[in-house]
Amino acid sequence: MRIAILGSGFIARFYATTLHAQRRRDKIFTVYSRDLSNAQRFAGDYQLEHHTSDMDTAINHPDVDVVLIALPNDLHEVAVEKSARAGKHVLCTKPLGRTAAEAKRMLDMVERAGIFAGYLEDLCYTPKFLKSVNAIQNGSIGKVLWTKSREAHSGPHSDWFWDKGKSGGGAIIDLGCHCVEIGRNFIGKQVRPVEVMCWAATQVHPIDAEDQAIGLVRYANGAIGQFEVSWTFRGGMDLRDEVIGTEGSIWLNNFLRTGFEIFSVQQKDTYVAEKAEVNNGWMFPVGDEAHELGYPHMFTDMFDAIEQKREPLETFYDGYIVNAILDAAYESARTKKWEPVLIEDWRGEEFAGQGEALTSYDDEHFLIKEEVLPNKDLKTILKHKLTGMVSQRILKA
Structure with missing residues (x-):
């Protein structure tokens, strides 16, 4: 797949180094930076075909399949909005938004547009x-x-x-x-x-x-x-x-x-x-810094998910x-x-079975702890199911 990367800073370079390592088939085609000289330098460092200081030009280029957002947090929403309008798959660095309301707007945008949206939580x-x-x-x-x-x-x-x-x-x-x-x-x-x-x-x-x-x-x-x-x-x-x-x-x-x-x-x-x-x-x-921080596995999951028409492990909903x-x-x-935690759109379980993790020892007791002592005796600490009384038993070696 051919990628437009938005951003040319520290995290963008981590992403580009990962994507262009070890003869990967998913390649960055163009880079957008607010500073044209930074875009030009980035394009030269990674042998990119195209660079620009206009976000719309990068996103809407006909050769671009996926938009990769590596921008400051306050620019995520506008980049997602432009990508959704263009019908381009989008991957966004963390955090998705500055607030849940901002993240929810981005989630709604991509779902309405019917595009793939992956949340780049590398760790x-x-x-x-x-x-x-x-x-x-x-x-x-x-x-x-x-x-x-x-x-x-x-x-x-x-x-x-x-x-x-x-x-x-x-x-x-x-x-x-x-x-x-x-x-x-x-x-x-x-x-x-x-x-x-x-x-x-x-x-x-x-x-x-x-x-x-x-x-x-x-x-x-x-x-x-x-x-x-x-x-x-x-x-x-x-x-x-x-x-x-x-x-x-x-x-x-x-x-x-x-x-x-x-x-x-x-x-x-x-x-x-x-x-x-x-x-x-x-x-x-x-x-291998990129590998230790999860970038290769992350991008493999993202691009495999696009090809296989499935959700990635980390989605915009997770970011929200x-x-x-x-x-x-x-x-x-x-x-x-x-x-x-105020969640406008919860999609998981309403109740997940809160309760104590109790291990039954026999019909009358719960097991609290069992251990072998230095003299090889086996000590068992128990709690009575009805009275709550705590006791211990020792099985001598």
Whole structure:
């Protein structure tokens, strides 16, 4: 397929590097940038046939099949609107909108136009993440009770991120969109997010938006999705996830420590990894950065889905739900209370069976815990089903 990429900045280059790697058959045909010199440079770097500073020209070019939006947040809606009007398939970077209302308008546009619309949430396509979701779906860790997702670094690359009007917020909208969607996938997208409690503050940077936040998302089945986000973390980019289930747990370290470490006393003008702050001493590069961040799997899913006329793993509807959760997070940070997740168009389960995960030991008892002691005795801790009394039994070795 032939692609018009809208944007020529940091994320656009990640996308282009991925799409033009390893002899892929889906190619970028044209690039749009608000600055013609940037478009020209981008086209030269990736050997593109066409470049322009006019968005309509890029989208409406007859050779373009798919529009790939890699623009600042405040330009997503106009780009989606133009793509829908042109009847072109559209892929949009995260977050879909600055608010749920904005995201819902974009969702409505693409559905009315009948075009394919994919939400480019790359961290839901990393190899470790995909394998983790598969393990959860296969029942390897039982019922998911709690998820934790953390993304922290020293701040984004471009000026518009730091402008609350253009971005829609700070670390919550920028990084929380990743963390929330990771949690939704682990818990189950069919489970309704109910309410959010969030703390946020501006602790370091002279900006109007938050540069640090932590939040809890409560789901209808009782599960909790926790997110931690920061633009104040020093020492690289920290991407970590945890999943706690009734029968097991998962722990992921995606970026900061990958098993690849270099020490150098020389200070050279060289790129180490995204958000790395030093280029000498101990450094922690990433072997294939695009692969580790999920881009190849993401684009393979998107273009396969277009060809197979199916939905991708991440859709505009997912982007809308993420925005609804983040809206509640911002409101909670303001009120210092649990705030409801307001979803105008919920398409999942209305009730997902909230309740305790109880394991029956025998006719009279629930099992609380069973363990082998250092002396090899087997200790069993039980709760009586009728009286609630807790007791223990020891089977001597």
